[in-house]
Amino acid sequence: MYRMIQLESLIPETLPGVALFIKHGENHVLYKDPKLSFTQSDKERLLDNNVKHLFVKAAEMSTYNQYVEANLPLLLGDDSIEPELKQTMLYQASVNYVQEIFDSPAIAIRQNVDRCRNLIKHILNDVMGSDGVMPALSSLVDHNAYTYVHSVQVATYSISLHIREFDLGKDELMDVGMGSLFHDYGKVYVPKELLDKPGKLSASEFMEVKKHPVYGYSTLKDLEIFTPVALGIVKHHHEKENGSGYPDGLSSYDIARSSKITAIADVFSALTTNRSYRQALTKEKALEIMYGEMDGSFDLQYLNTFRDSLQ
Numbered sequence: 001m002y003r004m005i006q007l008e009s010l011i012p013e014t015l016p017g018v019a020l021f022i023k024h025g026e027n028h029v030l031y032k033d034p035k036l037s038f039t040q041s042d043k044e045r046l047l048d049n050n051v052k053h054l055f056v057k058a059a060e061m062s063t064y065n066q067y068v069e070a071n072l073p074l075l076l077g078d079d080s081i082e083p084e085l086k087q088t089m090l091y092q093a094s095v096n097y098v099q100e101i102f103d104s105p106a107i108a109i110r111q112n113v114d115r116c117r118n119l120i121k122h123i124l125n126d127v128m129g130s131d132g133v134m135p136a137l138s139s140l141v142d143h144n145a146y147t148y149v150h151s152v153q154v155a156t157y158s159i160s161l162h163i164r165e166f167d168l169g170k171d172e173l174m175d176v177g178m179g180s181l182f183h184d185y186g187k188v189y190v191p192k193e194l195l196d197k198p199g200k201l202s203a204s205e206f207m208e209v210k211k212h213p214v215y216g217y218s219t220l221k222d223l224e225i226f227t228p229v230a231l232g233i234v235k236h237h238h239e240k241e242n243g244s245g246y247p248d249g250l251s252s253y254d255i256a257r258s259s260k261i262t263a264i265a266d267v268f269s270a271l272t273t274n275r276s277y278r279q280a281l282t283k284e285k286a287l288e289i290m291y292g293e294m295d296g297s298f299d300l301q302y303l304n305t306f307r308d309s310l311q
């Protein structure tokens with residue numbers, strides 16, 4: 001198993017010992033032995049040949065991820081790198097991180113909480129510095145499994161909508177970022193066949209899927225690093241204004257604003273992403289559904305603000 005990485009994410013002479021591969025047709029061919037260093041002229045040669053992506057073995061992604069995260073401030077501050085590419089690297093690093101964390105035992109979250117906060121801090125800065133919804137988000141979709149990309153999208157939309165609606169300090173935004181990044185964490189305890197099932201779920205299968213907010217909430221609560229706001233998002237992102245949501249069937253005034261906002265981010269991300277059972281919808285079509293058939297699900301004021309932010 002190989003994972004694609006951006007050539008621009010590699011700073012010559014600093015890469016730790018990971019093997020790099022390039023793709024020839026269907027095959028991955030060793031480009032750099034882990035014992036050799038990756039030099040400036042290596043990078044220039046690849047750029048001259050229009051190579052934008054390299055590949056790393058899945059087992060070495062953790063080393064690569066930590067390397068990119070450590071170098072993010074440097075990469076994001078590098079004026080010679082295109083802004084859009086920087087965004088892609090940031091969101092890609094976040095997706096890689098989520099994948100690593102979701103695939104590890106829950107305790108790894110506690111051990112890596114600084115990495116997580118760091119990534120959210122960068123996302124916050126990026127969202128604050130841009131006026132529209134990040135174009136880089138949509139470019140991630142084709143190369144990564146759904147849940148990881150979805151988590152980063154929901155965190156980004158949710159942070160962005162909170163900033164538009166409220167005057168929040170960085171600490172509160174950080175809580176929102178943590179909660180929305182991990183909102184679907186409980187899905188690691190739901191059988192994968194159910195999550196990817198193309199057809200309609202049976203009543204009992206749907207019951208099983210509907211447990212994920214509570215699974216996520218109780219697992220993350222036990223780690224004692226998430227605040228009540230973040231945990232509330234995890235537990236209540238499927239509640240609906242009209243009380244028909246789950247797990248607690250809360251309605252309107254009983255749902256925290258951060259959960260209402262994350263619910264909008266969640267559904268919009270899900271509808272606008274390719275799934276095994278249907279093509280991604282356009283943002284217009286997604287909004288049509290959210291205002292139409294899903295009428296009664298969302299807080300209308302927040303939904304209106306979200307719609308306006310997408311124009």
Ligand SMILES: [Fe+2]
Nearest residue numbers: 183184237238
């Ligand atoms: Fe969910």
Ligand SMILES: [Fe+2]
Nearest residue numbers: 150183184266
């Ligand atoms: Fe979700």
